[in-house]
Amino acid sequence: MSGPVPVPSEPCGTVVPAVEPAVRRKRTGERRAEIVTVAARTFAEQGYSNVGMRDIADALGIRSASLYHHFSSKEEILYAICLSVTREPVEENLPLLDAAGTPAERLTALVRAHIRHLLRRRVEFLVGLHERSSLTPEHRAEIDGYLHFYNRRVRDVLAAGMRGGEFRELNPSLAALGLLDMLNGVSSWIRGEQDADTDEVVETYTAMLFHGLAERLAPERAGPRH
Incomplete structure (x- = not known):
């Protein structure tokens, strides 16, 4: 007689580590700093008016959605610069x-x-x-x-x-x-x-x-x- 496949459980007392808020903030800060640096270089090379969010994301090697997670617009990135x-x-x-x-x-x-x-x-x-x-x-x-x-x-x-x-x-x-x-x-x-x-x-x-x-x-x- 077949039954549900048992799902292994965590050993008693095991705590799944969570990312500490301070660590998360540090990672976010580092990512924003990287975006600012790469965007500044892109603006300097191509001109601010000629660059879009997709261009910045491509220069960073990330998806546009990931870039919008940190900055809502190109102007906001210029402001950070x-x-x-x-x-x-x-x-x-x-x-x-x-x-x-x-x-x-x-x-x-x-x-x-x-x-x-x-x-x-x-x-x-x-x-x-x-x-x-x-x-x-x-x-x-x-x-x-x-x-x-x-x-x-x-x-x-x-x-x-x-x-x-x-x-x-x-x-x-x-x-x-x-x-x-x-x-x-x-x-x-x-x-x-x-x-x-x-x-x-x-x-x-x-x-x-x-x-x-x-x-x-x-x-x-x-x-x-x-």
């Missing part, structure tokens, strides 16, 4: 301006961190620079807010250094704009450590910013004083 070069520096770099030390010491630390972050996020920075106008007004306003806040913090530490006599007295707002423009310009020519050593870039830029290019003249070369 822009956050990686605006909110991320605010969170990672600006605490250096609140550390102990003189304005010059704190600003030097920021310059070093800024360049290193820019080299790490070079493609994302260029995409954000050229494609930010494609964001929704709400997302664009948030990104601009991070940029303005970062600039204001740099301006304030420059102003503090000027008041204390560490820096020349200049318009601190213009000085902050010029400093950040010089730093961000690294992204237009450097391609990573294969073209120039990161440490050398950092050292050269900090030397130019805080010591200038003119060689200090010895007293005998400085000319007569009147």
